[in-house]
Amino acid sequence: MADTVVVVDSNGARRHSLESILQFLDYGKVLTLESGAWRDAVTQPEQLKAAFVGPGVNGGLQAEVAALHEWAPHVPVLVFDDGSEPADPLPEGALGRVAVPAVYDDLLAELYRADVFRQSRETGQDERLAELSRSLVGTSVGMREVRRLVAQVAGTDANVLVLGESGTGKEVIARGLHQLSERQNRAFVPLNCGAIPGELLESELFGHEKGAFTGAISARQGRFELADGGTLFLDEIGDMPLPMQVKLLRVLQERVFERVGSSKHIAADVRVVAATHRNLEENIADGSFREDLFYRLNVFPIEVPPLRERTADIPLLVNEFVRRLDREGRGKVRLTAGAMASLCHYPWPGNVRELANLMERLVIMYPEATVDVRDLPEKFQAEDVDSIEVPEMPEPAEPAGEAPGAVAASAGFPEEGLDLRAHLADMEMQLIENALDQADGVVAHAAKLLKTRRTTLVEKMRKYGVQRAE
Numbered sequence: 529m530a531d532t533v534v535v536v537d538s539n540g541a542r543r544h545s546l547e548s549i550l551q552f553l554d555y556g557k558v559l560t561l562e563s564g565a566w567r568d569a570v571t572q573p574e575q576l577k578a579a580f581v582g583p584g585v586n587g588g589l590q591a592e593v594a595a596l597h598e599w600a601p602h603v604p605v606l607v608f609d610d611g612s613e614p615a616d617p618l619p620e621g622a623l624g625r626v627a628v629p630a631v632y633d634d635l636l637a638e639l640y641r642a643d644v645f646r647q648s649r650e651t652g653q654d655e656r657l658a659e660l661s662r663s664l665v666g667t668s669v670g671m672r673e674v675r676r677l678v679a680q681v682a683g684t685d686a687n688v689l690v691l692g693e694s695g696t697g698k699e700v701i702a703r704g705l706h707q708l709s710e711r712q713n714r715a716f717v718p719l720n721c722g723a724i725p726g727e728l729l730e731s732e733l734f735g736h737e738k739g740a741f742t743g744a745i746s747a748r749q750g751r752f753e754l755a756d757g758g759t760l761f762l763d764e765i766g767d768m769p770l771p772m773q774v775k776l777l778r779v780l781q782e783r784v785f786e787r788v789g790s791s792k793h794i795a796a797d798v799r800v801v802a803a804t805h806r807n808l809e810e811n812i813a814d815g816s817f818r819e820d821l822f823y824r825l826n827v828f829p830i831e832v833p834p835l836r837e838r839t840a841d842i843p844l845l846v847n848e849f850v851r852r853l854d855r856e857g858r859g860k861v862r863l864t865a866g867a868m869a870s871l872c873h874y875p876w877p878g879n880v881r882e883l884a885n886l887m888e889r890l891v892i893m894y895p896e897a898t899v900d901v902r903d904l905p906e907k908f909q910a911e912d913v914d915s916i917e918v919p920e921m922p923e924p925a926e927p928a929g930e931a932p933g934a935v936a937a938s939a940g941f942p943e944e945g946l947d948l949r950a951h952l953a954d955m956e957m958q959l960i961e962n963a964l965d966q967a968d969g970v971v972a973h974a975a976k977l978l979k980t981r982r983t984t985l986v987e988k989m990r991k992y993g994v995q996r997a998e
Contacts, residue, residue, distance in 0.1 A: 532575045535560045536592060537582025542610055545628050546580055555639065573600035578642050580626065583609050583616065590619045597621030604642035631862075637847050640667065663700055665848050666841035670833035674701065681828045682708035687780070689765075689825045690803040692832030695881030698803040699763060701830060705801055706759040714758030719751050722767030729772050731788050734779075740789025752785055752796050759799045765825065766806035766817060777821045800825070835876040835883065840987070842872050845880060849887040858888075859895040866901045873910035957992045960985070964994070 533556040537543050543560045550558050556577045559569050570576050579600075585592045589607065596605050597620075607618060608626040618625060623645055624638045664675055681688060682705050690698040699718060706716045724732050731740075735750030751760055762768075768776070779785045780800065784793045802825045811817035835842070846863060854860040863871070876882055886908065890899055901909055959978065967973035971989070975982040988994075 531577055532557045532559060532570055533578050533580070534558075534570065534576065535580045535582075536562075536585050537580075537608075538562050538584040539582060539610075542582050542584070542608065542628050545610075546608055546626070546630070549630055549635065550580075553639075573603065576600050576603045577646065578639075579603055579605045580608050581605060581622075582628075583607070589616065593619040593621045602646055604645045606638055606642060634847075636843055637851065640665070640844055643667070663704060664697065665844050666838060667844065668833070668838035668841050670838050671841060674830060674832060677828075677830045678704050679708065681705070681830075683710065684828075685799050687799075687825050687827045688801045689827075689829045690801065690832065691829060692803075692805065693834045693879055694805045695879035696832040696834060697880050698832060699761065701832065702759070702761040702801040702803065706761075706799075709759070709799065711758045711799055715755050716759050716761065717751050717755035718761040718763060720763045721772075722764035726769040726772065729769065730775065733772075733776070734785045734787055736788035737790045740787070744789070747787070750785075750787065752779065752798055753794065755798045757797050759801060762800065762802040764804055764806075765802040766804035766808055766811055770816070770818065773818045773821050777818065777824060780821075780824050835879045839872045839984070842883070843868055845883055846871065846887060849884050850891070853888065853891050859891045861887075861890050861894050861896070862898045864898060864900045867899050867904055870901045870904060870908060870910040874908050953992070956988065957994065960988060960992065960994055 533550055535543050535546050535550070535558060540562075543562075547558050547560050550556070561569060579596050581589060581592050581596070583589050593605050593607070596603065604623040605621060606624050606626050607622050608628050610628045623642060626635055626638050664671060664678075666672075678701060688702075688705060690701050692698055702718070703716060706712060719732065721729065731744075731748070731750065733750050733752060735748050735753055736744050738744060738747045762776075775785075779796055783796045785796055786792060786794065806817075808817050808822050808826075812819045812822060835845075846868065850860050850862075871883070871886075878885070886905070889905070890903075894903060960974070963974040963977045964971070967977060971985055972982050975985040978985065
């Protein structure tokens with residue numbers, strides 16, 4: 529398993545700064561080296577997760593990066609410096625550059641890019657799948673599963689049904705399927721079935737001949753013809769009227785259709801990807817959706833988790849949106865840890881789309897500024913930000929007064945010292961187990977006792993191997 533990270537530089541302060549940050553983020557087992565002795569420290573390339581090389585490496589930066597890239601081509605190599613000297617051009621073979629001391633958003637983005645790079649090389653996936661990982665941002669279990677399913681089905685012509693709430697990125701997944709398929713060089717044609725009046729939907733899908741109905745002053749191709757050889761994305765398929773469901777089912781079964789006003793058969797060489805925010809099985813039960821069409825579309829379902837169930841991805845998404853806006857020349861902002869924590873606490877009914885809109889709004893309101901909790905629109909301001917866990921960069925320790933109710937660290941402190949991280953983890957695990965015992969194993973009730981969100985508690989239970997059935 530790739531779990532070792534090497535930091536190579538002759539400057540001890542730079543090495544220690546980056547080592548502290550990587551250890552704080554639990555990014556892996558960190559080895560610091562003054563020179564390129566990584567082959568002695570890491571015996572097998574498969575053990576190496578990433579390599580960070582500073583400008584002061586003995587032997588030269590270019591040579592060190594080239595040697596690492598040759599020895600372990602699947603390993604991402606990142607260059608770091610403290611800005612004390614003019615930055616050299618990025619060496620060939622290096623994936624990116626990291627500033628030391630690191631800015632959390634920038635480092636998070638580079639580490640995510642590094643993980644995507646390594647995974648794509650290890651699994652033999654090409655650059656298109658790496659691009660999919662950059663568009664479907666997230667390291668949560670749910671998003672990793674979505675990317676796995678997309679990669680698994682993309683090379684086939686199977687119909688795919690993408691399920692998820694509005695704003696979760698269903699069209700992004702459909703486009704990813706198209707880009708990874710053999711149809712990538714042909715058209716990707718989207719159609720929102722809920723945005724077209726029922727009486728016009730047939731013409732929109734299949735086209736019409738001149739004079740087929742009032743207003744048809746010329747012949748017109750439909751979406752099936754426009755998508756010939758490519759992919760047709762039918763968004764909000766659950767809003768399609770029943771009469772049109774029958775006609776769509778026939779096309780999916782027979783792979784032919786006719787324009788409105790014509791009896792000429794046209795072959796439908798189209799891969800269909802459908803999406804909906806509705807529960808189609810409930811719609812089948814109430815008679816608003818055909819069961820046979822559901823099974824025809826539901827050959828390979830992909831369910832997209834809502835943003836509130838993957839709050840760990842919010843910092844990554846925020847960073848990605850800010851970077852996109854900056855690349856477009858629309859400005860950028862930075863969020864404080866408190867503001868990020870507040871966003872992680874918000875339930876996000878509009879999902880990723882709502883977050884993207886918020887970041888665009890903040891860029892307009894606070895260009896090139898730092899946004900704190902009270903700068904956020906009121907509904908995004910959490911009542912108790914301090915109780916929410918959010919990753920922050922470690923900073924030099926400073927003397928501080930003892931907080932009310934804090935336990936005195938000096939009382940009974942062992943002479944040999946202690947492992948603070950392990951000690952805090954043991955305390956946290958014990959508190960979780962106590963809360964679960966008091967709540968009779970009901971996770972939702974235990975989360976209330978711990979004043980945390982249920983999803984956060986579930987993640988911590990998974991981390992510590994705590995098993996309880998709700």
